[in-house]
Amino acid sequence: MQPKSNIVHLPVYQPGKPVDDVKRELGLTEVIKLASNENPFGCSEQAKAAVVAELANFNIYPDGASLELTNALARKLGVDNNQIIFGAGSSDIILMIARAFLVPGDETIMADETFPQYKHNAEIENARIVEVPLKDGKHDLPAMLAKVNGRTKIIWICNPNNPTGTIVTKSELDEFLKQVPSDVLVVLDEAYGEYISDPEFPDGIEFLRDYRNLIVLRTFSKIFGLAALRIGYGVGHADVIRFTNQVREPFNTSRAAQAAATASLADDQFIAYCREQNAEGLRYFCEQFDRMGLKYFPAYGNFVMVDVKRPSPEVFDALLRKGIISRARWTYYPNHIRITVGTREQNEKFIQALEQVLQEATVQG
Numbered sequence: 001m002q003p004k005s006n007i008v009h010l011p012v013y014q015p016g017k018p019v020d021d022v023k024r025e026l027g028l029t030e031v032i033k034l035a036s037n038e039n040p041f042g043c044s045e046q047a048k049a050a051v052v053a054e055l056a057n058f059n060i061y062p063d064g065a066s067l068e069l070t071n072a073l074a075r076k077l078g079v080d081n082n083q084i085i086f087g088a089g090s091s092d093i094i095l096m097i098a099r100a101f102l103v104p105g106d107e108t109i110m111a112d113e114t115f116p117q118y119k120h121n122a123e124i125e126n127a128r129i130v131e132v133p134l135k136d137g138k139h140d141l142p143a144m145l146a147k148v149n150g151r152t153k154i155i156w157i158c159n160p161n162n163p164t165g166t167i168v169t170k171s172e173l174d175e176f177l178k179q180v181p182s183d184v185l186v187v188l189d190e191a192y193g194e195y196i197s198d199p200e201f202p203d204g205i206e207f208l209r210d211y212r213n214l215i216v217l218r219t220f221s222k223i224f225g226l227a228a229l230r231i232g233y234g235v236g237h238a239d240v241i242r243f244t245n246q247v248r249e250p251f252n253t254s255r256a257a258q259a260a261a262t263a264s265l266a267d268d269q270f271i272a273y274c275r276e277q278n279a280e281g282l283r284y285f286c287e288q289f290d291r292m293g294l295k296y297f298p299a300y301g302n303f304v305m306v307d308v309k310r311p312s313p314e315v316f317d318a319l320l321r322k323g324i325i326s327r328a329r330w331t332y333y334p335n336h337i338r339i340t341v342g343t344r345e346q347n348e349k350f351i352q353a354l355e356q357v358l359q360e361a362t363v364q365g
Contacts, residue, residue: 034340043225050263062255090219090232106153118156137164137297160300170202192301194223229257281341318357
């Protein structure tokens with residue numbers, strides 16, 4: 001039994017370490033996970049109630065078309081129903097896009113340090129990966145545009161970028177889209193967009209009127225706090241969505257996920273609260289990093305990528321022994337860790353632990 005030759009070298013996606021595993025491995029009673037950009041404030045109470053109401057229907061298949069959720073989201077975004085597709089998280093939409101549009105020999109352009117599932121799914125389809133270095137941690141759109149040729153099929157833009165947290169602005173994105181050939185699909189991943197109130201940050205939905213070759217990805221995993229239910233969506237021109245839908249697996253989102261997502265869309269108060277708490281957490285991290293003399297990328301999502309001045313795996317392991325799960329091991333940023341904004345108490349414990357780790361490293365050095 002031999003698999004496709006182009007997948008044998010592919011790494012399996014490694015999520016942040018589970019809390020229970022760390023407790024068991026290190027004998028700890030308290031562990032704080034700030035590795036996976038999850039919402040520390042949970043999810044809407046309305047979403048919880050919607051899931052409970054669905055318990056009686058778990059023996060029935062979900063609506064494959066997610067009609068109720070589609071109607072609610074279309075009204076919220078001001079788009080037509082046929083412009084929306086749902087998946088088991090936005091990562092599922094990424095898989096579908098690669099499956100629908102890429103064939104062996106196509107080229108696809110992305111940043112060199114960004115969400116790894118773009119590259120992973122393109123490699124599965126045997127496409128040629130064109131990676132463009134970030135510039136100061138940010139997508140270099142002119143350099144990406146310069147790589148476009150007759151074989152280019154898809155360009156991926158993560159905004160804000162994961163892991164660096166930087167953004168491309170509204171004017172930068174508009175200028176870029178004006179120059180991208182109309183037969184090249186641009187995937188704009190806005191998984192963390194709801195956290196941002198900066199007027200310079202572009203709302204990808206607004207660009208859909210002018211650019212038929214754009215699809216915007218969003219998720220209910222981050223600010224909505226539904227990561228465990230696995231539901232995300234894409235919004236684009238009806239033709240792009242139709243082609244993508246043709247490779248979608250049947251019943252790819254559950255009844256519970258659809259119900260929780262629909263209820264979450266109605267709870268603006270919860271989203272506003274999470275946005276405010278996250279902004280406060282970002283300010284706190286930046287203030288503390290400034291005090292400690294640590295450089296970091298401008299942060300726009302619910303995480304910060306900071307230069308800890310030492311090999312990140314060492315800092316990761318030392319933090320782990322103190323009960324803090326962070327994220328490390330970046331190809332082009334070997335001394336950086338990415339840390340998720342937690343509650344105030346969690347943030348303070350992380351800073352205390354980080355100071356101890358760096359001080360101990362200095363003494364040992």
